[in-house]
Amino acid sequence: MIVSRHMRTSVDLASAIVLTALVGGCGQSTSVDPGATHTTHVSKSRSAATGGQASDAVIDPDMVSAVNLNGSGGNVFSMKFKLESRPAVTTPLEVTVLMIPAPAVEIIHVHMLFQPGDGLLLSTERDIDRRDLATGAPIEQRVTVVPQQSGVLNLNATVLVDTATESVSRTYAIPVIASDTHS
Numbered sequence: 001m002i003v004s005r006h007m008r009t010s011v012d013l014a015s016a017i018v019l020t021a022l023v024g025g026c027g028q029s030t031s032v033d034p035g036a037t038h039t040t041h042v043s044k045s046r047s048a049a050t051g052g053q054a055s056d057a058v059i060d061p062d063m064v065s066a067v068n069l070n071g072s073g074g075n076v077f078s079m080k081f082k083l084e085s086r087p088a089v090t091t092p093l094e095v096t097v098l099m100i101p102a103p104a105v106e107i108i109h110v111h112m113l114f115q116p117g118d119g120l121l122l123s124t125e126r127d128i129d130r131r132d133l134a135t136g137a138p139i140e141q142r143v144t145v146v147p148q149q150s151g152v153l154n155l156n157a158t159v160l161v162d163t164a165t166e167s168v169s170r171t172y173a174i175p176v177i178a179s180d181t182h183s
Contacts, residue, residue: 059138063098066157066172076161076168077101087178089147092123095174097157099139106135109162114143117154120176121146147178 063080077099084094101107112128123144130139147153155174160167 059098059100060096063096066097066174069156069171069173072170075102076105076163076166077107077159077170079157079159079170079172081174083176087147087153087176088181089150089178091181092144092146093176095143095145095155095176097141097143097174099141099159099161101136101138103136105163107133107139107161107163109133109160110139111160112141113158115156115158116145117156119147119149119151119178120153120155121148122155145176147176150178150180152177 059080060082063082066079066081068079080098080100082096082098084096085091087093097112099110099112108131110128110130110133114122114124114126114128116122123146124142128141133139143155145155153176155176156171157174158169158171160169
């Protein structure tokens with residue numbers, strides 16, 4: 001019981017840090033340029049086709065880092081996410097998740113498992129499995145969640161990555177601050 005309380009305190013603290021960063025971005029335009037998504041995909045495809053490494057230039061600057069619940073650094077990959085709209089109770093919300101390989105890491109297999117926390121429903125596939133990945137290319141996945149209550153809700157993503165030399169597993173928290181649209 002002491003370990004689970006400590007873990008919960010760590011998760012709450014990490015969530016608070018991420019929430020502070022997210023709140024700092026409130027009030028910024030949430031409009032989406034339809035061409036921007038296409039440009040991002042074209043840039044990724046070009047990088048993969050040429051065998052080049054992914055650069056920060058193809059990563060949406062509105063994405064923020066997910067909270068690594070393992071507490072260790074990401075020497076194989078890192079994870080970022082973006083909420084496509086303001087979270088509201090009972091309104092579907094698309095979350096774009098981006099797994100970014102470290103430079104010169106050749107990932108041969110990725111398995112992601114999304115687990116919604118209390119008050120959050122997942123309305124898309126829970127498991128994603130990918131092989132035959134381009135070296136250095138970010139892996140993008142979109143999931144849809146539906147907040148069932150207001151407050152800070154968590155979507156956890158457990159990622160298992162296989163390289164030629166090792167298997168690495170990390171769990172990330174993606175905080176969702178949902179508001180009740182009726183108040």
